[in-house]
Amino acid sequence: MITPQAVPSRTDPRAPPPGAARGLLPDYNPAATVYWWLLALAGAAALGVSAHALAAMPAQALWQILGACVIASIVGLFPLRVPKTKTSFAAGDIFIFLLLLLHGPFAAVMAATAEAAACAWRTSGRWSSRIAGPAAAAVAMLACGHVYAWLAAHLQQFGMPGEGAVFVATLLFAMVYFVVGPTLVTTVIYLKRQRAPTRAEWLTTFGWLGMGYFASASIAGVLYFAFSQFGITTVLVAVPMIGMFVTSLRVYFAQQEATERDAAERVSRERAVHAEREAATAAQHLRALELSDRRFQSAFENAAIGMALVALDGRLTQVNAAMCALLGQHAGALLGSNLADIVDGAAAPELDLLMRRLRGSEAASFQREWRCRDVSGREVWASVHCSTFAPEAMTESHLIVQAFDVTARHLAEARLQHLAYHDNLTSLANRSRLQDSVAQAIDAHRADPRQPFSVLHLSFDRFKQLSDSLGRGAGDQFLVAVARRLRGLMRPNDVLARLEGDDFGLLALHQGSGTQQAIALAERLQKAFSVPVRVNDTEVHTGASIGITFSDVGYENADDALRDAGLAMSKARADGKARHALFDPTLHERASQLLQIENDLRHALDEGQLTLAYQPLFAIEPQRLVGFEALARWTHPLRGMVSPAEFIPVAEASGLIVQLTRWALQQACRQLQVWRGQSTGADALFVNVNIAGQDLCETGFAELVRDTLVQHRLPASCLTLEITETALMQQLEMGSRTLQQLREIGVGLSVDDFGTGYSSLSHLSTLPINSLKIDKSFVDKLDGVSVESEIVRAVIQLGHALGKRVIAEGIETTAQLDRLRALGCGYAQGFLLARPLSTAQVDAMLPGAPAADAATRAVRPAAPACETRLPAPDACPPYPLTHAVSAVPTQGCPA
Numbered sequence: 001m002i003t004p005q006a007v008p009s010r011t012d013p014r015a016p017p018p019g020a021a022r023g024l025l026p027d028y029n030p031a032a033t034v035y036w037w038l039l040a041l042a043g044a045a046a047l048g049v050s051a052h053a054l055a056a057m058p059a060q061a062l063w064q065i066l067g068a069c070v071i072a073s074i075v076g077l078f079p080l081r082v083p084k085t086k087t088s089f090a091a092g093d094i095f096i097f098l099l100l101l102l103h104g105p106f107a108a109v110m111a112a113t114a115e116a117a118a119c120a121w122r123t124s125g126r127w128s129s130r131i132a133g134p135a136a137a138a139v140a141m142l143a144c145g146h147v148y149a150w151l152a153a154h155l156q157q158f159g160m161p162g163e164g165a166v167f168v169a170t171l172l173f174a175m176v177y178f179v180v181g182p183t184l185v186t187t188v189i190y191l192k193r194q195r196a197p198t199r200a201e202w203l204t205t206f207g208w209l210g211m212g213y214f215a216s217a218s219i220a221g222v223l224y225f226a227f228s229q230f231g232i233t234t235v236l237v238a239v240p241m242i243g244m245f246v247t248s249l250r251v252y253f254a255q256q257e258a259t260e261r262d263a264a265e266r267v268s269r270e271r272a273v274h275a276e277r278e279a280a281t282a283a284q285h286l287r288a289l290e291l292s293d294r295r296f297q298s299a300f301e302n303a304a305i306g307m308a309l310v311a312l313d314g315r316l317t318q319v320n321a322a323m324c325a326l327l328g329q330h331a332g333a334l335l336g337s338n339l340a341d342i343v344d345g346a347a348a349p350e351l352d353l354l355m356r357r358l359r360g361s362e363a364a365s366f367q368r369e370w371r372c373r374d375v376s377g378r379e380v381w382a383s384v385h386c387s388t389f390a391p392e393a394m395t396e397s398h399l400i401v402q403a404f405d406v407t408a409r410h411l412a413e414a415r416l417q418h419l420a421y422h423d424n425l426t427s428l429a430n431r432s433r434l435q436d437s438v439a440q441a442i443d444a445h446r447a448d449p450r451q452p453f454s455v456l457h458l459s460f461d462r463f464k465q466l467s468d469s470l471g472r473g474a475g476d477q478f479l480v481a482v483a484r485r486l487r488g489l490m491r492p493n494d495v496l497a498r499l500e501g502d503d504f505g506l507l508a509l510h511q512g513s514g515t516q517q518a519i520a521l522a523e524r525l526q527k528a529f530s531v532p533v534r535v536n537d538t539e540v541h542t543g544a545s546i547g548i549t550f551s552d553v554g555y556e557n558a559d560d561a562l563r564d565a566g567l568a569m570s571k572a573r574a575d576g577k578a579r580h581a582l583f584d585p586t587l588h589e590r591a592s593q594l595l596q597i598e599n600d601l602r603h604a605l606d607e608g609q610l611t612l613a614y615q616p617l618f619a620i621e622p623q624r625l626v627g628f629e630a631l632a633r634w635t636h637p638l639r640g641m642v643s644p645a646e647f648i649p650v651a652e653a654s655g656l657i658v659q660l661t662r663w664a665l666q667q668a669c670r671q672l673q674v675w676r677g678q679s680t681g682a683d684a685l686f687v688n689v690n691i692a693g694q695d696l697c698e699t700g701f702a703e704l705v706r707d708t709l710v711q712h713r714l715p716a717s718c719l720t721l722e723i724t725e726t727a728l729m730q731q732l733e734m735g736s737r738t739l740q741q742l743r744e745i746g747v748g749l750s751v752d753d754f755g756t757g758y759s760s761l762s763h764l765s766t767l768p769i770n771s772l773k774i775d776k777s778f779v780d781k782l783d784g785v786s787v788e789s790e791i792v793r794a795v796i797q798l799g800h801a802l803g804k805r806v807i808a809e810g811i812e813t814t815a816q817l818d819r820l821r822a823l824g825c826g827y828a829q830g831f832l833l834a835r836p837l838s839t840a841q842v843d844a845m846l847p848g849a850p851a852a853d854a855a856t857r858a859v860r861p862a863a864p865a866c867e868t869r870l871p872a873p874d875a876c877p878p879y880p881l882t883h884a885v886s887a888v889p890t891q892g893c894p895a
Contacts, residue, residue, distance in 0.1 A: 032191040043135020050106035072115035097220035105145025136184035148173035174217035306403035344371040426483035434497035438558035454518035457565035463502035543578025613836035627686035693727035696735025716746030743768035776810025
C-alpha cells in the first residue's frame with residue numbers, strides 16, 4: 001500500500017500563497033481541494049457499504065477478517081522504503097489479497113483501509129495525507145475487488161479450471177489494483193502541480209510497487225489454495241514466515257542502501273585520493289589501497305546475499321556468511337572446493353561452458369538459476385550471477401559470484417505446475433495432462449504408424465448410489481481407492497488420469513497389435529474390480545464400464561479421441577454395464593443424430609410442432625369410458641412423425657423433459673376443460689399426464705400443477721400424474737417434498753410399468769398413489785398359464801388391498817381382456833379397446849356430444865364384431881362405441 005508521500009512534493013508557483021487558505025488543506029488549489037473532498041467522501045462511503053455487508057457474515061468469518069485487519073495494520077506501521085526511490089509500501093498486501101480471496105471485496109476493503117491508515121500515520125504528519133491515503137485504499141479495493149470477482153466467475157465460465165481461474169484472476173486483479181491505487185493517491189499531488197506525470201516518472205516511482213503487488217498476489221493465491229486444503233493452520237504458519245521474509249527484505253534494502261552509500265563514499269574518496277596521488281608518497285598510496293581493501297572486505301562479508309570470490313580455474317577462494325547459510329555449509333568446507341561442486345550435476349556442463357567463455361574473454365558475466373547442493377538434503381534454488389573481478393590488491397584476476405535464494409518461488413511454481421496438470425483428490429493426471437499426452441501420441445503415430453496407441457474411458461457403475469447412501473466423503477474415499485488400484489495395473493508408459501467425477505481416462509502405448517493389447521488391458525481392469533473396494537469398513541461391489549478407441553481411426557486431435565472413447569463407454573453402459581465396448585463410427589453418427597434431435601426438439605417446443613394424442617381408459621365392469629392418457633406426438637416438418645421412443649429419452653437426457661411436461665400438462669388440462677364444457681357426460685372423466693423423475697425434483701412443480709388446475713377451473717381429482725416405477729423410486733428422496741405437496745393438492749399419482757421396478761409396500765401405502773398400471777410385458781403373456789399370470793393376480797389383489805385403482809395396459813386380444821376381468825382387474829387400456837386419438841376423434845366419441853350419435857350410427861354394422869372382442873351388458877354404454885373408436889383412422893397418432 002502506497003502513501004501520498006510516495007511522489008515527491010514540489011512548490012508550484014501557481015499554488016495559493018501561504019496563509020491564503022487555512023485549516024486542513026492550506027496549500028491546495030481549488031481543483032486539488034475538490035478532488036480531495038470527493039476522494040474522502042468516496043472512501044467513507046466505501047467503508048460504510050463494506051461494514052454493512054460484513055454485518056451479515058458469521059462470527060467466525062468476522063474474527064478472521066478482524067485478525068487480518070490487525071495484522072495488516074501492524075505491518076502498515078513498518079512500511080518498506082524501496083532503495084533508489086521515495087516509494088514506500090507495506091507487506092500487509094499479502095493478507096489483504098488473501099482476505100479478498102477468502103471473504104470477498106468488502107472484507108478486503110476493511111483490511112486495506114486499516115493498513116493504509118497505519119502506514120499513513122507512520123510516514124506522514126499531515127492530516128490531509130492521513131485521510132486521503134485510507135480513503136483511496138478503500139475506493140480502490142472496493143472497485144478492483146469486484147473486478148476480481150467478475151474475472152474469476154467469467155474465467156470459469158470459459159472453461160478454465162476453478163483453481164486456475166482464481167489464480168489468474170488474482171494476478172489480473174493485482175495489475176488493475178497497481179494502476180487504480182497509485183492513480184487515486186497521486187492525482188491530488190499532480191492537480192496541485194497542474195500537470196500530468198510522464199510515463200518514465202510513473203514507472204520510476206511506482207515500478208517497485210507493481211512488483212510488490214504482483215508478488216503479494218502470487219503468495220496470497222498460494223496461501224488461498226493451501227487454506228482451502230489444510231485450513232487456517234496454513235495461514236497461521238505462513239504469518240511468521242512472511243514476517244521473516246519482510247524482515248529479511250527490510251535488512252536487504254538497508255544493506256543495499258548502506259552498500260550504495262559506502263560505494264558512493266568510496267568513489268568520492270578514491271577520486272580525492274587520485275587527486276592527491278600525484279603529490280602523495282608511496283606510503284600514502286599503500287594506505288589508500290589498504291583502506292579500499294578493508295571496505296571491500298566489509299561490504300563482502302556483511303552482504304545480505306551470498307557472495308564468493310572464485311579463481312579462474314573454478315576454486316572458491318573466499319566466501320561470506322550469507323553464502324555459507326545459503327548452502328548450509330561452513331566456510332572451511334567450501335574454501336578450496338570447485339564452483340561446479342556446489343551446483344546440481346545437471347547444471348555442470350552448462351557451468352563449464354560459461355566459465356570457459358569468461359576465461360576466454362568471450363563474455364564479461366552471466367546469470368542463471370540453478371539447483372544447488374545442500375549437505376542436509378534440502379532443496380535449494382539460487383539465482384547465480386558471475387562476472388570477472390580484478391581488484392588492485394590481488395595479483396591475479398578472479399570471478400565474483402553472487403547468489404540469491406529463490407527456492408520459495410521455485411517451489412510455488414512447481415506447486416502451480418502440479419495443480420495445473422494433476423487432480424487434487426487422487427493425485428493422478430487431470431484431463432489437461434491426458435489431452436497433451438494423447439496429442440503427443442497422435443503426432444508420434446502419424447510420424448511412425450508402428451507406434452499404435454489406444455484411449456480407454458472408464459466409468460464406475462453405481463457410484464452415484466454409493467455417494468447418496470454413504471455420503472460424499474465415502475465417494476471421495478472410493479475414488480482414491482480405485483485410483484490406487486488402477487495405478488497398480490498401469491505400465492510405465494501408460495498415462496492414467498481422472499477426467500471428472502468417477503470417470504477416468506487411460507492412454508496406453510502399444511507394440512505390435514494395439515487392439516488385442518487394449519482389449520486384454522480392459523479385461524484385466526474389469527477383473528481387478530470384481531474384487532470389492534473397502535470404504536469405511538464397508539465392502540463396495542462395483543464394476544467398470546469401459547470404452548476403447550484406437551489410433552487406427554486416424555485422429556487429428558486429442559479431443560476427438562477422448563470423445564470417441566466416451567461414446568464407446570456410454571455404449572458399454574447401455575449394453576448392460578460392467579463390460580467394455582469398442583468405438584465404431586456409428587456411435588458418432590448416433591451421437592450426432594441425438595444432438596440433432598435435441599436441437600430440433602427445442603425448436604419444436606418453441607414453434608408448436610408437438611401435439612397430444614389421447615388414448616382412452618375404460619372400466620371393465622361395468623364397461624364405460626373413464627378417462628384418457630395424454631401422449632406427446634411430434635410431427636417434424638422434414639422427417640414427419642418422430643416416435644416418442646426416440647425423442648422422450650433425448651428430452652430426459654438434455655433437461656428438456658421439464659419444459660415438455662409443463663407444455664403437456666397445460667395442453668391436457670385445457671382440452672379436458674373443453675370436453676367438460678361441451679359434453680354432458682364428461683364431468684366424471686379424468687386425464688393422465690406422464691411426468692419424469694426430473695419433474696419431481698423441480699422446485700415449484702407442485703405449484704405449477706395447482707396453478708394449471710386453477711387456471712382451467714378443474715378439480716384436482718380429474719388429473720392423474722403418471723410416472724414409471726423406476727423413475728419414482730430413483731427420485732423418491734429428492735422428490736419427497738413435491739410428492740407431499742401433490743398429496744395436499746389432491747392430485748393422483750399413477751405408477752406406470754408397475755412390476756418392473758423395485759418399489760416396496762411401505763412406499764405404496766405412504767405415497768399419494770391412487771393407481772397402478774400393470775406393465776404390458778405381463779399382459780402379453782396372459783393368453784396361457786404362466787408365472788406372469790400369477791404376478792398380475794398378485795398386483796390386482798395388492799391394489800385392492802391398498803385401495804388403489806389397477807389398470808392393465810397394452811391389451812390387444814379378447815382373451816387377455818377376459819382373463820383380466822376374471823382376475824378382478826378394474827380398468828383397461830390397449831389397442832383392442834382404442835388407439836391413441838386426436839381431439840376431433842375424442843369429440844366424436846364423448847357421451848352426449850353432437851358427433852357421438854353419428855359416429856355410433858356409422859359403425860352399427862360392425863357391432864357384432866365388436867361383441868366378439870368385448871361383450872357388453874345392456875346397462876353399460878354400448879361397446880360398438882369403442883369399436884367405432886378403433887375403426888376411426890388415427891391420423892397423426894401413430895401406435
